[in-house]
Amino acid sequence: MNIGELAKSSGVNAKLIRHYESIGLIAKAARSESGYRQYSDTDVHMLRFVKRCRSLGFSMKEIKKLISLWKNQARASSEVKNLAQAHITQLEEKIIELQAVVDTLKTLAKSCRGNNRPDCPILEDLQK
């Protein structure tokens, strides 16, 4: 199939598929006589895999690793699990960080009357 059909089947933009190829995330596609990229059903699965990984917030680097594990029948599942676990830890740290920011902002917002007057404890705090 051509890239357009792969895009439709996988849910990944044709432009993005070419980009993934260019950065080496996915292998170079075979070409038709006229230079069109040719794909198989396996590629549909792989791109769905990539898409799902992205939606779970894995970086391209991590996805590269995940793809190689996915392809490798001799993998140890511990490798996959470790990668997932590391990612979970990262995300949890990020959440804690964001939550702290939210808490700070909420405290600030609460202290501000939010009226027509210029005096604003939020701005006062921010300039410290």
Added chain:
Amino acid sequence: MNIGELAKSSGVNAKLIRHYESIGLIAKAARSESGYRQYSDTDVHMLRFVKRCRSLGFSMKEIKKLISLWKNQARASSEVKNLAQAHITQLEEKIIELQAVVDTLKTLAKSCRGNNRPDCPILEDLQK
């Protein structure tokens, strides 16, 4: 003062200060005869303000607005509060999103034995 001292006093990299000027986040600095940027104590405060906003996750666009409010003595504090509130909402949405991803990943990770064998429910799920 020169940009180096401003950088030291404000905690914002000289490179970044120039960048902020180039994108119009902060006003163009006056220049000495030899072309060096000249700054005052007010600029130290402003850059600290910017830095603090960044650390709270405001975008450059939002900070631009916040700076203009900060400078504007005729502002309504409601404008500041609304901006902060909108940002809080954004962050809370992001947190919910990340938490959902963490939950998904944790469920997946739990189902994987993480041993030397290749069979891995995580990979199986990801390719769906």
Added chain:
DNA sequence: TCTTGACCTTCCAATCATTGGAAGGCGTAA
């Protein structure tokens, strides 16, 4: 056969915020 339109190709650029380097000018102390 010609044309239309949908599809494909590559290349270059923009996004966002920051950082890095290169190449050169300025200022001051030894």
Added chain:
DNA sequence: TTACGCCTTCCAATGATTGGAAGGTCAAGA
């Protein structure tokens, strides 16, 4: 005068994606 630290501008990279331009290919309809 030389040396060094600070300053200048410009160009490029990061990470992931999207956009456009300019052009080639393919199948269907007139």
